[in-house]
Amino acid sequence: MDIVVCGKIIPASTVTIEIDPATKRMIRKGVAHELDPAAASAVEEGLRLMEKVGGTLTLVTMGFNEITIGIRTALAMGATSAVHIFDDALAGSDTLATAKALAAAIGKRPFDLIICGTESSDSYSGIVPGQVARLLGVPPVTFATEMAVEGNTLTVKRQSESGYDVVEADLPALVTVTSGINEPRYPQLKGIMAAKRKEILQYSAADLGLAAGDVGEAGAREKVLEVGRPPRRDVGEVVEDDGEGGKRIADFLAEAKVI
Amino acid sequence: MDFELPEELQLLQETVRKFVDQELIPVEMECRDGVKLKPEYRERFEAKTREMGLWMLDVPEEFGGAGLSLLGQVIVWAEVARSVALPSRGHSIFGPEVRPVLYAMNEEQKERYLYPLLREEKRACFAQTEPDAGSDPGSMRTRAVRDGDEYVINGVKRFISDADEADFAQVMVATDLSKGSHGGISCILVDMDNPGVKITAKYKTMMGYEPCEIVFDDCRVPAANMIGAEGEGFKLGQKWLGIGRLKHGGRAIGVARRAIEMGARYAKQRVTFGKPLAERQAIQFKLADSYTELHAATLMVYHAAWKYDQGEDMRNEGYMVKVFADEMSFRVVDRVLQIHGGVGLTTDLPIEYWFRDQRSRLITEGASEVMRMVIARHVLRQFD
Structure with missing residues (x-):
């Protein structure tokens, strides 16, 4: 089975994110990056499937040079190869342009299953997987808390507001997995040493047949108008414990219908 | 000249850092009984390190070990030293420790x-x-x-x-x-x-x-x-002691790094006389000096390890690493203790432990004075 994991390499959790006031975009150049935890869960799920049924796992991602370390993390975990879409012309792409680039890269090779995180842990749009599925003409199955493949059928336990649904789809398909689906493995030392010998295929916008006007700043249909800090939260109600504190908290929770 | 760590070592560093952040730091104040790791934690940590292939790091591959370069080992020691979870000496969680003298058997x-x-x-x-x-x-x-x-x-x-x-x-x-x-x-x-x-x-x-x-x-x-033969013991022992000095260096940079992380965070939180400590120049200078010295020590440790991996003699670099990095980490811990004030004196934080442990390192495995003595000998020999 040929599995594609579509994931993002994001500024490392130790980096304090800064926004460029001119472009209103996150400053990504020159900061440490790591494999998005959401993507790591997707890689882990793909690896478990690959270890069971055999085949390949290719990470497909887009970004600057800084992201190589994150790509190598996926390779060190066990991905067989990676595709890195890298072109200055792609900077400032909105979600649709990103999806176009990813779909074009994925579509260059045959695939059976695409696995994504539900949303990236830096910008949280959660839109790209659905767009990629649409562009490739495969069914998107989202919010998987469990997944299995039997023959040509993908079965997914899908988290919903009231509980969960069990959904089936024929392959090829795209699935998004929630972060709780697994605990991603640490790369093994052998995997780390082997990662540098694995293939990272680089594509430019032109390689993917994307015209300059379709992608990047120029092709973006979304526009970020303003970026601001979240409003400060009020202190809330402070309960002084005069012996009745427990009861008052229980009443508060009951009122909020939490208990 | 390239000062960047090779990509695979960057990845190793990131992996071990994550392991330390996720597995060790959260339990670091409860997993030891004195200086010994509690058996249940040893089992838990070793299951992970075995799975990660971080087992017998320095043992050559022909003997079933990881055969990791000295630079790679230094990186692991430094990351692990960011937590006080593991015993600072002796039996760690990376399998049996084999002194190189045994390969001469x-x-x-x-x-x-x-x-x-x-x-x-x-x-x-x-x-x-x-x-x-x-x-x-x-x-x-x-x-x-x-x-x-x-x-x-x-x-x-x-x-x-x-x-x-x-x-x-x-x-x-x-x-x-x-x-x-x-x-x-x-x-x-x-x-x-x-x-x-x-x-x-x-x-x-x-x-x-x-x-x-x-x-x-x-x-x-x-x-x-x-x-080996009679009379070869000193030569055989020296090899281990040379690596041991770099182990000191690796540990020193790990301890200093975490101490600085803690010092900077605490300085931003703690408010005295209406201002966070971080806005006081006396505190800023402590952090600036610590960060600068850590940077210098890190370059020294990496360079000595790299030299060893190239098959070159790094004895002098090793002496300098031991004296500079050990003394640096003790100074940094001392400053960070001062930034924390009374809280730093409690056994609820790792700082007092580092203060005792890093201080001991100016004596063990070669006192600072002895390191200076041999470095001086080297300097004086050079300039007749």
């Missing part, structure tokens, strides 16, 4: 000592220091005298770590007092249950460790237990 010796050690069936200790011969092995008085097919050992070794848990000792002995460290010292394997071996004292130290005193009293050992 002949096959028969390997069968009896090296392989059981690698299989974790036996534990070893390394006995060099004596009451009157610490950093000056030439003054060693524990003698081994050949008697037929045996050596008879007499003498006292002091401050020997893990001797009470060891099955055998690699003992440095004087086989020719007139030659001192120039061919008069040999390395011999002694089973700890030999009737001529007695642990006569355990010293309580401020770090919590209890190194032992071992007395050899007409201790008869087969001549076949000698590693």
Whole structure:
């Protein structure tokens, strides 16, 4: 089975994110990056499937040079190869342009299953997987808390507001997995040493047949108008414990219908 | 000239950092009983390190180890030292520790000592220091005298770590007092249950460790237990001690890094007289000096390790690393303790532990003065 994991390499959790006031975009150049935890869960799920049924796992991602370390993390975990879409012309792409680039890269090779995180842990749009599925003409199955493949059928336990649904789809398909689906493995030392010998295929916008006007700043249909800090939260109600504190908290929770 | 770590070592660093952040730091104040890791935590951590292939890092691949470069090992030591979860000395969580002297064994010796050690069936200790011969092995008085097919050992070794848990000792002995460290010292394997071996004292130290005193009293050992030829012991031992100095360096940069992380965070949180500490120049300078010195030490440690991996002699760099990095980390811990004020004195935080442990490192495995003495010798030799 040929599995594609579509994931993002994001500024490392130790980096304090800064926004460029001119472009209103996150400053990504020159900061440490790591494999998005959401993507790591997707890689882990793909690896478990690959270890069971055999085949390949290719990470497909887009970004600057800084992201190589994150790509190598996926390779060190066990991905067989990676595709890195890298072109200055792609900077400032909105979600649709990103999806176009990813779909074009994925579509260059045959695939059976695409696995994504539900949303990236830096910008949280959660839109790209659905767009990629649409562009490739495969069914998107989202919010998987469990997944299995039997023959040509993908079965997914899908988290919903009231509980969960069990959904089936024929392959090829795209699935998004929630972060709780697994605990991603640490790369093994052998995997780390082997990662540098694995293939990272680089594509430019032109390689993917994307015209300059379709992608990047120029092709973006979304526009970020303003970026601001979240409003400060009020202190809330402070309960002084005069012996009745427990009861008052229980009443508060009951009122909020939490208990 | 490229100052970047190779990509695979960056990845190793990131992986171990994550392991330390996720597995060690959250339980670091509860997983030790004194200086020993509690068995349930040892089991838990070792299951992970085995799975990650971080097992027997320094053991060559031909002996089933990871065969990691010294630079790679330094990176692991530094990351792990960011947490106080693991014992700062002795048995860590990366499998049996094998001193390189054991690879110089002949096959028969390997069968009896090296392989059981690698299989974790036996534990070893390394006995060099004596009451009157610490950093000056030439003054060693524990003698081994050949008697037929045996050596008879007499003498006292002091401050020997893990001797009470060891099955055998690699003992440095004087086989020719007139030659001192120039061919008069040999390395011999002694089973700890030999009737001529007695642990006569355990010293309580401020770090919590209890190194032992071992007395050899007409201790008869087969001549076949000698590693290498008679008189080669000092040379064999030096190799380990050279790596040991870099281990100090790795640990020092890890401790300093975490201490600075803690100091900076606390300085931003703690408000005195209406302002966070971080806005006071006295505190800023402490952090700035610490960060600068950490940077210098990191480059020194990486460079010495890299040099070793190139097959070059890094002894001088090793001496400089030991004195500079150990003293740097103690200074940094001292400053960060000061930033924390009273909270830093409590045993709820790792700082007081580092303060005791890093201080001890200006003495153990080569006191700072001795390091300076040999560095000075090198400097003076250069400029006639």
